[in-house]
Amino acid sequence: MTMDIETSEYVLDPAPAQPENLGTILVIEDDPRMQKVLRKIFVDERYAVVVAGDGHTGLELFRSERPIAVVLDLILPGISGRELCQTLKSISSQTPVIILSAISEVVDKVLLLELGADDYVTKPYSPRELMARVQAAIRRQRKPPVASTFRFGSCEVDFKSMTAWRSGTPVVLTAHEFKLLKFFTENLHRVLTREVLLNEVWGYNAYPTTRTVDNQILKLRQKLETDPATPKHLLTIYGAGYKFVP
Template sequence: MIKDRELVAEMAEDTAPLMTLGTILVIEDDPRMQKVLRRIFTEEHYSILVAGDGQTGLEMFRTERPLAVVLDLILPHLSGRELCQTFKNLSSNIPVIVLSAITEVVDKVLLLELGADDYVTKPFSPRELTARVQAAIRRQRKPTSQEVYRFADCEIDFKKMTAARSGSTVMLTAHEFKLLKFFTENAERVLTRDILLNEVWGYNFYPTTRTVDNQILKLRQKLEHDPANPRHLLTIYGAGYKFVP
């Protein structure tokens, strides 16, 4: 009797609705890789649709309109290249992340020209893959940024790459402009160091979290009236940083 109750409880848990961040469409013909990708994105709280061939993937894309697509290149019926171009023609705002064992630069360039938002090579790091997918989703959601941004007594012209505080010129490096622009585009949002590393530095650079801390310290020294007690570039202990205009 106890075992029966335990079985019912397990079944209820398996069928209970879960809050998800959205649906990821995975188009991959290898059953083992399908299982790996399903686990990776389920653990990140996404709902997963899996297609084992190009034609099924196209039909799912048309009916479901997923949050993002993870796409293998070599598929039955329709190739990944054809699918990528078709997806972007149907809905250019849905990010497509190509996941392939093909490493040739010419193939990566071709896919990007066809509209792919990113290209991850097999074998891959699950952490890097999820970060790249999430970054592509955020880029699509990002509002149009202002060329000239003002907060407190600071004025930043991102197009001309000039900065001033209280009417006096402030010299910022190109990378400081890039970091500050990301902060202004995500004002009031807590940003982890990993997000900043991925979005501002990029995974190919392989910086450390200490790099983030040092860069923010320099921005505070240039833009805050009291860098030791910042009012705009705030540390959220245990989480990351937040920009408050």
């Protein structure tokens, strides 16, 4: 507080600027204790948080708040998490939905993804893991769309039809090789660690080893590089990871 000498009036100093939040995350969870934990996790990372304790309220908040991501518990009163996930995606397919689930069976995880979930976290989970998954889902949603056809060197790849050619000759790539290559084309000239590739391409629950990354990149080089022993596009950055140069 300061005082104006001429008028003898006190003038309040302007309040310090508050950091702008990064967007609103909708948490749909019926356990009050977990609501408090989840709110703290996201508020600490500068997100605004709205919380719903049941499916109907969650749906109303989704429509009114337009969140940048949803964290959704599977077991809810009113509307089941599965049904709600489908409904949310039908309203806004671009909004990431991350499921919280105690289910560990592979068939149920596949079902969740088929319902439209962008990711799932199996309970119990660490706050760091959950935050990483939510932020990764938000980043994927915000990435500018990549053209269906990508050309580099003597290669041409059509990600939509999953076809590839080198020097005009068809090249057979597996679905996972297409996925890895697409991630590289979305991150041109960026050094990608093996851990980033494992998380973003294989997924957190796949549990492959870093050697898996090396082997698949070796196969891509053999199929797409003119001289796989001295690659010009899929480059190794020793001590760091890999970089793609078109």
